[in-house]
Amino acid sequence: xxxxxxxxxxxxxxxxxxxxxxxxxxxxxxxxxxxxxxxxxxxxxxxxxxxxxxxxxxxxxxxxxxxxxxxxxxxxxxxxxxxxxxxxxxxxxxxxxxxxxxxxxxxxxxxxxxxxxxxxxxxxxxxxxxxxxxxxxxxxxxxxxxxxxxxxxxxxxxxxxxxxxxxxxxxxxxxxxxxxxxxxxxxxxxxxxxxxxxxxxxxxxxxxxxxxxxxxxxxxxxxxxxxxxxxxxxxxxxxxxxxxxxx
Amino acid sequence: xxxxxxxxxxxxxxxxxxxxxxxxxxxxxxxxxxxxxxxxxxxxxxxxxxxxxxxxxxxxxxxxxxxxxxxxxxxxxxxxxxxxxxxxxxxxxxxxxxxxxxxxxxxxxxxxxxxxxxxxxxxxxxxxxxxxxxxxxxxxxxxxxxxxxxxxxxxxxxxxxxxxxxxxxxxxxxxxxxxxxxxxxxxxxxxxxxxxxxxxxxxxxxxxxxxxxxxxxxxxxxxxxxxxxxxx
Numbered sequence: 082x083x084x085x086x087x088x089x090x091x092x093x094x095x096x097x098x099x100x101x102x103x104x105x106x107x108x109x110x111x112x113x114x115x116x117x118x119x120x121x122x123x124x125x126x127x128x129x130x131x132x133x134x135x136x137x138x139x140x141x142x143x144x145x146x147x148x149x150x151x152x153x154x155x156x157x158x159x160x161x162x163x164x165x166x167x168x169x170x171x172x173x174x175x176x177x178x179x180x181x182x183x184x185x186x187x188x189x190x191x192x193x194x195x196x197x198x199x200x201x202x203x204x205x206x207x208x209x210x211x212x213x214x215x216x217x218x219x220x221x222x223x224x225x226x227x228x229x230x231x232x233x234x235x236x237x238x239x240x241x242x243x244x245x246x247x248x249x250x251x252x253x254x255x256x257x258x259x260x261x262x263x264x265x266x267x268x269x270x271x272x273x274x275x276x277x278x279x280x281x282x283x284x285x286x287x288x289x290x291x292x293x294x295x296x297x298x299x300x301x302x303x304x305x306x307x308x309x310x311x312x313x314x315x316x317x318x319x320x321x322x323x324x325x326x327x328x
Numbered sequence: 329x330x331x332x333x334x335x336x337x338x339x340x341x342x343x344x345x346x347x348x349x350x351x352x353x354x355x356x357x358x359x360x361x362x363x364x365x366x367x368x369x370x371x372x373x374x375x376x377x378x379x380x381x382x383x384x385x386x387x388x389x390x391x392x393x394x395x396x397x398x399x400x401x402x403x404x405x406x407x408x409x410x411x412x413x414x415x416x417x418x419x420x421x422x423x424x425x426x427x428x429x430x431x432x433x434x435x436x437x438x439x440x441x442x443x444x445x446x447x448x449x450x451x452x453x454x455x456x457x458x459x460x461x462x463x464x465x466x467x468x469x470x471x472x473x474x475x476x477x478x479x480x481x482x483x484x485x486x487x488x489x490x491x492x493x494x495x496x497x498x499x500x501x502x503x504x505x506x507x508x509x510x511x512x513x514x515x516x517x518x519x520x521x522x523x524x525x526x527x528x529x530x531x532x533x534x535x536x537x538x539x540x541x542x543x544x545x546x547x548x549x550x551x552x553x554x555x556x557x558x559x560x
Contacts, residue, residue: 087423098420100423149422149424150424151424151426152422152423152424152425152426152427153424153426153429153430157429178423178424180422180423180424183418183420183421183422184417184418185416185417185418185419186417248426248430250414250418250431250436251414251415251417251418252414252417252418253339253414253417255339283338283339283340284338286339287338287339290417291339291417292339292413292414292417292418293339293340293342293343293410293413293414294339294340294343295343295410295414295435295436295438295516296435296512296515296516296519296520297431297432297435297436297512298430298431298432298435299426299430299431299436302429302430302431303430310519310524311524311525311526311529313519313524314519314520314521314522314523314524315522315524316340317340317343317344317519317520317521317522318522320340321340321344321522324331324334324341325331327331
């Protein structure tokens with residue numbers, strides 16, 4: 082199939098970017114990233130600079146691939162990452178606009194690749210549990226009800242790709258932070274640092290320059306792991322509770 | 329104040345202010361709407377004027393009015409701050425437009441809808457609140473009903489204002505903006521409070537949708553029926 086692409090090209094964080102138009106011959110069975118591989122081989126053969134884009138596992142679990150496709154992070158399909166999106170989701174002769182995640186907190190490194198270090202710093206501020214070293218404790222010695230384990234796991238499926246930030250009109254990171262806080266606050270291992278954690282993570286989130294949540298729901302609608310909006314409600318509860326306790 | 333400073337410094341705190349004041353304003357709208365609906369009894373405004381007199385004289389209502397003003401100011405100031413601040417968080421805009429694929433247009437337009445409501449509010453306060461609170465004694469005109477009760481005729485003031493077709497159009501537009509503002513705001517406030525559960529969130533959404541349609545509709549009907557003389 083013949084595809085027309087308008088791709089954002091930007092040399093580095095400080096340079097002005099612009100759209101470049103390309104034509105690619107793709108198979109309907111290719112993933113969106115494989116189509117970009119084909120395009121990059123063409124560009125290299127012609128002596129041009131290939132397009133920089135993030136990718137790693139190419140099976141939807143690493144959270145590296147990004148790309149805003151026709152204005153939607155990870156493209157038009159629900160519950161998939163860009164690497165799981167196939168060209169059969171598009172039609173012959175389509176023109177597809179491809180842009181990087183756009184948020185002040187995610188500066189462009191080059192072309193479609195952005196720096197998501199802000200997420201790492203949020204995790205470093207409190208998204209962990211402290212455990213004593215020594216012999217590994219038997220996993221079954223801590224009892225966790227099935228429903229709690231399920232809900233914590235649902236939140237833990239967040240791959241930290243940043244689609245929530247990219248979809249939000251305020252570039253807010255609440256779905257990401259909500260998912261991490263929910264996962265850790267539900268499990269016994271997360272209790273000792275529970276209140277200090279949520280305050281530290283929210284402070285770091287604000288310091289990184291993400292916007293505030295206005296409950297439009299765009300984040301949850303675009304999340305490739307379909308993290309529900311309820312994690313943000315839980316983040317709110319956890320934060321207000323911690324604040325009332327003077328944290 | 330130290331423990332509450334997060335209400336004006338953190339993103340979650342600011343949001344809480346929007347939700348608390350929003351719910352307070354929703355409660356006010358309910359009372360306001362119930363009183364306005366008395367106009368529709370078509371009794372020459374007697375019930376409505378009696379309710380207006382009660383509201384003007386009751387000390388509890390007078391104190392609530394001050395709180396209401398504080399609520400309005402907080403909601404407006406914080407809302408404007410958040411709207412402009414949030415807009416700055418994405419300096420480079422997208423070219424691709426997802427349209428309404430991932431969110432409702434009105435949930436993305438709360439600042440715009442709120443501004444229309446604010447413009448309406450200024451005009452509305454000038455029409456009725458300033459007139460009924462700060463007028464010279466008896467300037468509004470009094471009316472004596474069949475039972476011998478004499479009171480200020482706020483109903484007549486409504487009839488006067490709504491003779492103008494422009495006033496009617498502005499009031500109906502204000503109600504449209506209010507309806508869409510509430511359609512997002514009502515349920516959104518509960519989400520901000522952290523109230524989100526698969527068993528009761530659908531109930532909040534339904535009650536919110538019903539409130540958002542019925543209350544502005546009653547508000548909007550009154551200028552129209554008064555303008556066309558259906559109620560007099």
